Amino acid sequence: MTKIQKVAELAGVSTATVSRALAGKTSVSPATRVRVEAAAKQLGYVVSAAASSLASGRTRNVGVVTPILTSWFYTTVLKGAQRALADSGYDLTLYLLDTNPGSDLPHASNPRRRQLFEDFLQRKRVDALLAISLELEQEELDHVRRLDKPVVGLGGPLPGVPTLSVDDRAIARLATDHLIALGHTQIAHIGGNPDFELDFHLPSNRRDGYEDALVAAGIPTEPLMVRSADFTIAGGYDATLQLLGDPRVHPTAVFAASDEMAIGAILAARDLGKSVPGDLSVIGIDGHELGGFFGLTTIDQHPEAQGRRAVEVLLAEIESGSPTPEPDNTYLPHDLVVRKSTSAPAPVVSD
Amino acid sequence: MTKIQKVAELAGVSTATVSRALAGKTSVSPATRVRVEAAAKQLGYVVSAAASSLASGRTRNVGVVTPILTSWFYTTVLKGAQRALADSGYDLTLYLLDTNPGSDLPHASNPRRRQLFEDFLQRKRVDALLAISLELEQEELDHVRRLDKPVVGLGGPLPGVPTLSVDDRAIARLATDHLIALGHTQIAHIGGNPDFELDFHLPSNRRDGYEDALVAAGIPTEPLMVRSADFTIAGGYDATLQLLGDPRVHPTAVFAASDEMAIGAILAARDLGKSVPGDLSVIGIDGHELGGFFGLTTIDQHPEAQGRRAVEVLLAEIESGSPTPEPDNTYLPHDLVVRKSTSAPAPVVSD
DNA sequence: TTGAGAATTGCAATCGATTGCGGATGCATC
DNA sequence: GATGCATCCGCAATCGATTGCAATTCTCAA
Numbered sequence A, B: 001m002t003k004i005q006k007v008a009e010l011a012g013v014s015t016a017t018v019s020r021a022l023a024g025k026t027s028v029s030p031a032t033r034v035r036v037e038a039a040a041k042q043l044g045y046v047v048s049a050a051a052s053s054l055a056s057g058r059t060r061n062v063g064v065v066t067p068i069l070t071s072w073f074y075t076t077v078l079k080g081a082q083r084a085l086a087d088s089g090y091d092l093t094l095y096l097l098d099t100n101p102g103s104d105l106p107h108a109s110n111p112r113r114r115q116l117f118e119d120f121l122q123r124k125r126v127d128a129l130l131a132i133s134l135e136l137e138q139e140e141l142d143h144v145r146r147l148d149k150p151v152v153g154l155g156g157p158l159p160g161v162p163t164l165s166v167d168d169r170a171i172a173r174l175a176t177d178h179l180i181a182l183g184h185t186q187i188a189h190i191g192g193n194p195d196f197e198l199d200f201h202l203p204s205n206r207r208d209g210y211e212d213a214l215v216a217a218g219i220p221t222e223p224l225m226v227r228s229a230d231f232t233i234a235g236g237y238d239a240t241l242q243l244l245g246d247p248r249v250h251p252t253a254v255f256a257a258s259d260e261m262a263i264g265a266i267l268a269a270r271d272l273g274k275s276v277p278g279d280l281s282v283i284g285i286d287g288h289e290l291g292g293f294f295g296l297t298t299i300d301q302h303p304e305a306q307g308r309r310a311v312e313v314l315l316a317e318i319e320s321g322s323p324t325p326e327p328d329n330t331y332l333p334h335d336l337v338v339r340k341s342t343s344a345p346a347p348v349v350s351d
Numbered sequence C: 001t002t003g004a005g006a007a008t009t010g011c012a013a014t015c016g017a018t019t020g021c022g023g024a025t026g027c028a029t030c
Numbered sequence D: 001g002a003t004g005c006a007t008c009c010g011c012a013a014t015c016g017a018t019t020g021c022a023a024t025t026c027t028c029a030a
Helices: A004-011 A015-022 A030-043 A049-056 A072-087 A111-123 A138-147 A168-181 A202-216 A233-245 A259-271 A303-320 B004-011 B015-022 B030-043 B049-056 B072-087 B111-123 B138-147 B168-181 B202-216 B233-245 B259-271 B303-320
Strands: A061-066 A091-096 A128-132 A151-154 A163-166 A187-191 A226-228 A253-256 A281-286 A297-300 A329-332 A335-337 B061-066 B091-096 B128-132 B151-154 B163-166 B187-191 B226-228 B253-256 B281-286 B297-300 B329-332 B335-337
Touching: A004 A015, A004 A030, A015 A030, A049 B049, A061 A072, A061 A111, A061 A303, A072 A091, A072 A128, A072 A303, A072 B091, A072 B111, A091 B072, A111 A138, A111 B072, A128 A138, A128 A303, A151 A303, A163 A168, A163 A303, A168 A187, A168 A202, A168 A253, A168 A281, A168 A297, A168 A335, A187 A202, A187 A233, A226 A233, A233 A253, A233 A259, A253 A259, A259 A281, A303 A329, B004 B015, B004 B030, B015 B030, B061 B072, B061 B111, B061 B303, B072 B091, B072 B128, B072 B303, B111 B138, B128 B138, B128 B303, B151 B303, B163 B168, B163 B303, B168 B187, B168 B202, B168 B253, B168 B281, B168 B297, B168 B335, B187 B202, B187 B233, B226 B233, B233 B253, B233 B259, B253 B259, B259 B281, B303 B329
Parallel strands: A061 A091, A061 A128, A128 A151, A151 A163, A163 A329, A187 A226, A187 A253, A253 A281, A281 A297, B061 B091, B061 B128, B128 B151, B151 B163, B163 B329, B187 B226, B187 B253, B253 B281, B281 B297
Antiparallel strands: A091 B091, A297 A335, B297 B335
């Protein structure tokens, strides 16, 4: 393999100059820079990441930790992050953090988590860390802080760490208000169950926003109108089945905390012979790629942009070297996208 | 940060011994090993990846290149790969390779691809490379070969590189035979379009298997029964709409080249008022997590196991240092999973 | 022409491990 | 007690860059 020495010889300069020229630093004359670049190109020289890291302390690599991979939202965030990183010449190292939901064990006893925080992250392999929808325990947070590297949380509340997230409560309120504005008063909500609370705070935030809207509109809340599911299509389907089959409630609209659950709700309604939006309006959250296909009204939270944005914050922090340029939490934009799954409720048939 | 020097002092040995003890090598007495491990633990010592790589030439990091991220199959393979790697103490660096399908430009002019092959992969950051469903151009293959590192292709035909894949032709034949055995003779196929051929060879393999089965059963092939789509739910939906709306053909069964397209087919049939499997049997390929939900008969190709398996091959090659232990291509197992989307065709109504 | 100050460049130390080679030690055998 | 053979361990070179500091060259005004 060609090393910097060869390039230096060919260009007739020292290795120090080659290093500086290739790093795009100032204090290299334009003429020299051109010569070095030509030499490097001719030899097909590419810096050795290991040597560069060791000498400089920078790796040009960012770690991304995600709890889930097989869900559109997460992979889309990941995609945005990887694109943004690649565009800046950075690598992305992917860490998967199983959360075994339902388990009562503290995370510290989950070997995969221990391995990640005590071993992988301590190897000084990453310049920064992007934590997606992650809730960490104290000990884990300590490990992260020990890294002394930029960390950004996306979506999850990480104390002491700058976070980016959409305003879940406001989004939920907007979604519910959309239904209320259409004339609905019997509005159900499908959201997270307590097991999920462990890692995502959003379920309760979204439920709060839902209740905010009802209260503001003077609509009484009804516990039976709130069902929990696991954010998947199947989960949303099942929850909707339970909801529509319960004789004690008569929802005309459903606000699902994710598009996948909303899609499940649409499928369930159809299977029960109810038309959407005629018999049941459905609204979700995410901006799922299948939203258009299902005609789903939703609130787009631009996940790919979230990934990109998080990387930008991280890279800015790396480049500047300053500790915490961002305030505690920054809200990301969201947009109501009205399609065909919501409409005014059917007029009440009085019998 | 604690470095190896500190550990050596605390344990009362040389850094060489610490290195050997922690690497689990022989030629360290059990007593010393224990002492070193205790010292390392007490100090919270973790090797510096950069220093270790530079000195040893090994990075404990594997690059994974995938063309798509927002598809269940790919993320599931990725999940399997990352788990297997983590279990062996390896990192996974994720590279996303856009293929801008439909573009006529050679890959070499795609800046993202150039960047990957000429820059990222040459940095000596990875010990091995896992290429998922990738077809490379000559120049790109040369770059990969220059790496002189283990490479395994998963699903795509990579000349000169050991590959793992399911036997697409056999799978397609099995799927079609399943329909034939149920009594179907009017069997449609939804597969890839030529644009996709660029990167995945499977579409034509699967179509070949489909035709093999028809020919073997003495059923004439009918071009109008073959439709192309982009492997997504929406694509499968649309293709099925076209298929069922065409008065020139009357399929009683559809074999879709992916579960997502099969799901789209089911949804399309429903929207047209046809029952599945009563009016239309549907079978897919993949083993998608939603298969159970939709009652989809499919051929499971165990994608998570594929990712795991590919990593095992790669790691074995790394550890052994031998060049190409695997033969050119190894077939991975698949299983027919019969659910409720396939049945015998309705008896023909003669009028 | 000269000197000050700025712009370039090179020297050499440094980053933190790994590992070939040789020396020391331990044990068994004669 | 000497010899032979393993086993265990340490010395020091090495991996391939980066970068502080000092030296050199250049620029321009006086």
